[in-house]
Amino acid sequence: MNETSFTSFLDMGGYAAYIWPVYGLTAVMMIGLLIQSIVIWRQNEAELTLLKSMKENKKKAAKSSAASEKEEEV
Amino acid sequence: MHKFANPTKFMKVANALFPVFCIGFIGLLSAGLYYSLLNSPEDYQQGHTVRIMYVHVPAAYMAVMIYAVMASCAASSLIWKHPLADLIARSSAPIGAAFTFLCLASGAFWGKPMWGTWWVWDARLTSVLIMFFLYMGYIALLNAFDDPQRGVKPAAILALVGVVNLPIIKFSVDWWNTLHQPASIIRLDGPTIDGGMLTPLYIMMGAFTLFYLMLLVIRLRAEFAAARIRTIRILGEG
Amino acid sequence: MSMSRARTRKRARMTVVFAGLAMLGVSVALALLAFEDNIVFFYGPTEIVEQGVEPGQNFRLGGLVKEDSVGLANDGVTNLFIVTDNNANVEVAFKGILPDLFREGQGIVALGALNNEGRFIASEVLAKHDENYMPPEAVEAMKRAGTWKHTQEEGN
Numbered sequence: 001m002n003e004t005s006f007t008s009f010l011d012m013g014g015y016a017a018y019i020w021p022v023y024g025l026t027a028v029m030m031i032g033l034l035i036q037s038i039v040i041w042r043q044n045e046a047e048l049t050l051l052k053s054m055k056e057n058k059k060k061a062a063k064s065s066a067a068s069e070k071e072e073e074v
Numbered sequence: 075m076h077k078f079a080n081p082t083k084f085m086k087v088a089n090a091l092f093p094v095f096c097i098g099f100i101g102l103l104s105a106g107l108y109y110s111l112l113n114s115p116e117d118y119q120q121g122h123t124v125r126i127m128y129v130h131v132p133a134a135y136m137a138v139m140i141y142a143v144m145a146s147c148a149a150s151s152l153i154w155k156h157p158l159a160d161l162i163a164r165s166s167a168p169i170g171a172a173f174t175f176l177c178l179a180s181g182a183f184w185g186k187p188m189w190g191t192w193w194v195w196d197a198r199l200t201s202v203l204i205m206f207f208l209y210m211g212y213i214a215l216l217n218a219f220d221d222p223q224r225g226v227k228p229a230a231i232l233a234l235v236g237v238v239n240l241p242i243i244k245f246s247v248d249w250w251n252t253l254h255q256p257a258s259i260i261r262l263d264g265p266t267i268d269g270g271m272l273t274p275l276y277i278m279m280g281a282f283t284l285f286y287l288m289l290l291v292i293r294l295r296a297e298f299a300a301a302r303i304r305t306i307r308i309l310g311e312g
Numbered sequence: 313m314s315m316s317r318a319r320t321r322k323r324a325r326m327t328v329v330f331a332g333l334a335m336l337g338v339s340v341a342l343a344l345l346a347f348e349d350n351i352v353f354f355y356g357p358t359e360i361v362e363q364g365v366e367p368g369q370n371f372r373l374g375g376l377v378k379e380d381s382v383g384l385a386n387d388g389v390t391n392l393f394i395v396t397d398n399n400a401n402v403e404v405a406f407k408g409i410l411p412d413l414f415r416e417g418q419g420i421v422a423l424g425a426l427n428n429e430g431r432f433i434a435s436e437v438l439a440k441h442d443e444n445y446m447p448p449e450a451v452e453a454m455k456r457a458g459t460w461k462h463t464q465e466e467g468n
Binding site: 154 | 333418438
Binding site for chain 2: 009012013014015018019021022023025026029030033034036037038040041043044045047048051052055
């Protein structure tokens, strides 16, 4: 693409000030929605794994304390 | 457990389709941008501003379609208490609201040079603005309560009430004198848009649809994780 | 809890939802009919001429700019043109910048009021675009083939 055709492409027949903001806004909106959706999903998944591991730890702790009590009895 | 059997199967299918949505979206978006910005003719009246239509019309189409999906899901969550329906409705709302905003904004950027004004209170523009407020009201109601389950019913009722607005949006240009032009695509005698302009328009519509499906899968994953977090919390505290 | 009781409740909820929607639809339709005059964005020249609008009363006038009617007033800044629906005509005067789509044969909507001579003094002129989207070459080809007809919307 040579220089003049590129500048005329950017100029959009004099309507650049109206056309480019529309496409810019579309890009911003799509990227923003995508990032926001991924962030929420990642956060929720991270919280879920944390909660699950806490639950596991509690179970283990309960088991081991029960086991140590048994040992004391012996 | 029985309740979640169906949603799990649903997510399995959705997750399998997810890469198809992503690749399809990227492909259609690149082709759509190429045609709408580089390889489509000027309009004999509007000149290059016709290129705004390739964003405006697909955005309007998505805004209305997503509202229809949201409202039907709201209805089935009200009637059958289906948990999946509620999750689809609440995941769709922000996407629909964003497309409605894009539709209004792109319309304003076309209206200023062509009509001579950013905004008028004619029946088409006003009814679309009302749809934007309905989306916002739905989202606000969902999040209005500390217990997230309490917002489901009032929000679903609002979404359903707003369904009356959909035929008003579509037929406003036929029923009343409006500044907005009449329908160009969905009309009895076929589209009144030149073939060279229909190509980018249809491709962009496809791209936007795939974008919605792609986001819907991600947001549903987030909602399912949130639902499991709530279950663990309730069981843990109880 | 029996299955049938749950089913009856679901059916009852469905009836409520659909009956509610139907009632809402009817009431909204009635309300829209009642307020039709306020929802209509503009009036055509025929309505204005037939109904005899009082001078000084603000309203929106919509129609086509009549061919060969656009000119300038003696002051050199006021645009003069005739708005028509191919049935009645209204003369319009407007001091200001016309939108890009303003041209003869094209639809416009003007805000303003009639003066005592029956001329419409506009404070704002908006161009109306029709539903046709075409490249200029296609229009040229149609003109050459003689199949071109400018879709003049009849202002009702």
